[in-house]
Amino acid sequence: MSRNRTPPGTPGLLDREDEALKPLAERMRPRTLDAMVGQQRLLAPDSALRRAVESGRIHSMILWGPPGCGKTTLALLLAGYADAEFQAISAVLSGLPQVRAVLDEAAQRFAAGRRTVLFVDEVHRFNKVQQDAFLPHIERGTIVFVGATTENPSFELNSALLSRCRVHVMEAVSTDDIATALRRALDDPERGLGGMGLQVEEGLLREIAGAADGDVRRALTLLEIAAELAAEEGGVVTADTLVQVLADRTRRFDKGGEQFYDQISALHKSVRSSNPDAALYWFARMMDGGCDPSYLARRLTRMATEDIGLADPRAQTMALEAWDTFERLGSPEGELALAQLVLYLASTAKSNAAYAAWNAARRDVREHGTQEVPMHLRNAPTKLMKQLGYSKGYQYDHDREGGVALDQTGFPDAMGERVYYEPVERGMEIKLKQKLDALREARARARRGGQRD
Incomplete structure (x- = not known):
């Protein structure tokens, strides 16, 4: 739990000795809205949120964005501009007893005429009961609730x-904006690294900014590590220094969260749009983020059946073979088989006709209930069943001209003929469409002739 009564622009939350013990990212936390980097859309001078904050008319809110984009900083500034008490709890570390204690303190403060900005980090980690505990206090105005989450609030x-x-x-901070934050840290002698006389080439500084992958806090941490290493080498950050600092860098990827589902959606839609280059990029992104290759193999097989289907039946076979190849070879050798599959699926002909037909048939099954099988289609293995009319009138297609009994229906009598499968004029379905169109027209003529007779 932390408190802040300090308005923006003043020396800090603690005394200078305590400040010196903090990590660089904490020391360089912006003290005014103008000092924040990124979030130009949300905090533009004429934006509603900017005007509300600067006037002190703050409201309860959820800040949704990736790590290191400024959610905690913005919450601190809200309290500072509104001259309100700042309290912070983490949903990872706090339970309902801690929440109630904080709310009781806020209620006492409210009764004394002072507002409280309650910042709840990782708010999506709280369950429904814990989330409900805040509701009456938000309604009464006891607290200005600020929840921070990296997950889609609609779901969490x-x-x-x-x-x-x-x-x-809130959005991931751009490389240019992160580079600005790094320069400020290098130039600031009071809170930053200005007193070290550190030398960093602009290209290397931007490399650190890019490696942070939209996370300002991470960028400042990397710069601080580089500064510690450079202090032992004459105060110059070199390319060799960055090799050590950035050796274990990873990109942002949440294996079960919003980013995960956004990226698998991007991969699927790129395959569907016949864009092999974009599809390969998203596949590489997910592999780089640590996605389970078996999950990707399963999803690619789904794409082969749903979006390619009978336009290219080889796609499903290739998907299963690529999946099997990966299971046999593992990483990294087996990844190439999946990458080849991505390229093939995105490049070949597409059709969802089989998928649409399957859904239409299922819908008819639900809507028409349990229809009786027509007598001529029933099996008649016993004498009694033959006497009851089972299989009576059935026409053996191989004995008919063209190998098809055109005037024989395959549907329940109460439903009549149905058309579910409409092949597209792409890939192998071109020939299927020509054949089925001719058969369906011949069946229609046969039915019309039978009705006249």
Whole structure:
């Protein structure tokens, strides 16, 4: 739990000795809205949120964005501009007893005429009961609730809490903006590294900014590590220094969260759009982020059946073979088989006709209930069944001209003929369409002739 009564622009939350013990990212935390990097859309001078914050008319909100984009900083600034008490809890570390204790303190403070900005980090980690505990206090104005989450609030937060808060979407900070934050840290002699006389070429500084992958806090941490290493080498950050600092860098990827589902959606839609280059990029992104290759193999097989189907039946076979190849070879050798599959699926002809036909047939099954099998289609293995008319009138197609009994229906009598499968004029379905169109027209003529007779 932390508190802040300090308005923006003053020396800090603690005394200077304590400040010196903090990590660089904490020391360089912006003290005004103008000092924040990124979030130009959300905090533009004429934006509603900017005007509300600067006037002190703050509201309860959910800040949704990736790590290191400024959610905690913005919450601190809200309290500072509104001259309110700042309290912070983490949903990872706090339970309901801690939440109630904080809310009781806020209620006492409210009764004394002072507002409280309650910042709840990782709010999506709280369950429904814990989230509900905040509701009456938000309604009464006891607290200005600020929840921070990296997950989609629509899925992770209950509707009652969402209805009492505005959701503000924060974006990953650009490389240019992160580079600006790094330069400020290098030049600031009081809170930053200005007193070290550190030398960093602009190209190397931007490499650190790019390696942070949209996370300002991470960039400042990397710079601080580089500065410690450079102090032992004459105060110059070199390319060799960065090799050590950035050796274990990873990209942002949440194996079960919003980013995960956004990226698999991008991969699927790139395959569907016949864009092999984009599809390969998203596949590489997910592999780089640590996605389970077996999951990707399963999803690629689904794409082969759903979006390619009978336009190229080889796609499903290739998908299963690529999956089997990966299972046999493992990483990294087996990854190439999946990459080749991605390229093939995205490049070949597409058709969802089989998928659409399957859904249409299932819909008819649900809507028409349990229809009786027509007598001529029933099996008649016993004498009694033959006497009851089972199989009576059935025409053996191989004995008919062209190998098809055109005037024989395959549907229940109450339903009549149905057309589910409509092949597209792409890939192998071109020939299937020509054949089926001719058969369906011949069946229609046969039925019309039978009705006249």
